[in-house]
Amino acid sequence: MAASSSSNVNNEANISEQQGFVVVSWNVLHLIHEINHTYDLSPVINRYSIKENWSNEQQRLNDIIKTLSDILVKYSSIECFICLQEVPGDLLPMLDVMIHAHVGPVLINKPMVHVRSYPRVPTTRRGPRQPLYINPSESLVTIHYNPYVADANKPVDNRMGATSTLLNDRAYWTQCPCDPGKGALSIVTSSGLTVVNIHVPFKEQHAMSLLNSLHWPRQDTPFVLVGDINRQASAFMHMIQTVTNGKPSAGLLCSIAPDKPTRVGLEQDGTLKKYSIDHYLVSASLRNLTTAPALVYDNIGDISDHFPIVLQFNSM
Incomplete structure (x- = not known):
């Protein structure tokens, strides 16, 4: 996290009011889950011939980095x-290398990278094989880049009209009480914008336990929650209405x-199935x-x- 700053926070708030922002979300897939649950019905496993050679996972990680690099450049x-x-x-150091490569040529300052790892470390349920990952941990990661404020560790580059205000995020972790492999990573910027990166459990009881543990906005402050919700929007909205009932944010989301x-x-017969x-x-x-509506990079x-x-999001 960036060092604290004595700069005028209102200055950054004014910048945020003038400039728009974008929120991207992607479940990049921890392949151990795919191996454990859909080994014979996985387009991903088929594409990368994982059954033939588990080391092909490295090529998939490379493709993830290339896709994220393209997205970061597109919205730089x-x-x-x-x-x-x-x-x-194993993807965490690759993300760091990718980001460092763009600082200077494309990015004015270094993005903040917030990482929170789950207490549960996935393990394969299939017979003894070569390890799939050197580091099999699983994390939520939020990358925050803002060309209009300054990195605490770099001189200000005024190509985009950056100010002396530091990129000074506050990060909050909410572990799901019922599922050690689910949670939410909330980022609050100095301007007051909250972005929540969440992986909601499939089981409704577990999902409600996580949602009830979140700090919901006290009023109609700028707030974005996104992630793998594991259910359609209508069902999730019903859960949100239940969780926020009687709270200041009720009806404001x-x-x-x-x-x-x-x-x-893939279905059991091999036909493709799709979800939202x-x-x-x-x-x-x-x-x-x-x-x-939100765009899908399909x-x-x-x-x-x-x-x-x-x-x-357009300019505020």
């Missing part, structure tokens, strides 16, 4: 949040779903600023069982 002119779920430990399916898999289970929850104050092929989704 505005404030950008990239929220990742199911991040394997809106669902924004992509216009295409966000997850793919990755979507956004935004505060009413931001609803009219979005370029809804042209990347079967790198993961989920596609990246993108929602852009």
Whole structure:
């Protein structure tokens, strides 16, 4: 996290009011889950011939990095949040290398990378093989880049009109009480914007336990929640209404779903099945600023069982 700053926070707030931002979400897939649960019905395992050679996972990780690199470059002119779920430990140093490579040529300053790892470390249930990962841990990762504020460790580059205000995020971790492999990573910027990167459990009781543990906005402050929701938007919205009932945020949160399916898999007969289970929850104050519906990057092929989704917010 960046060092604290004595700079005028209101200055950054004014910048945020003038500039838009984008929130990207992608469950990149921890492949151990795919091996354990859909080994014979996985487009990802088929594409990378994982059954023949587990070391082919490295090529998939390379493809993930290339996709994330393209996304980061595409949105490098505005404030950008990239929220990742199911991040394997081996991908973490690769993310760091990718980000460092873009600082200077493309990025004005170094993005903040917030990482929170689950207490549960996935293990394969199949017979003894070579290890799939050197570091099999699983994490939520949020990358935050803002060209309009300064990195604490670099001189200010005024190409984009950056100010002396530091990129000074506050990060909060919410572990699911019932599932050691699910949680939420909340980032609060100095301007007051909250972005929550969440992986919601499939079981409703577990999902409700996580949602009840979150700190919901006390009023109609700028708020974005996104991630692998594991259910359709209508079902999730019903849960949100239950969780926020009687709270200041009740009725002030809106669902924004992509216009295409966000997850793919195979039926028992080998036919393709598609789901829409990755979507956004935004505060009413931001609803009219979005370029809804959210975009789905479904042209990347079967790198993961989920596609990246993108929602852009216009100037506030």
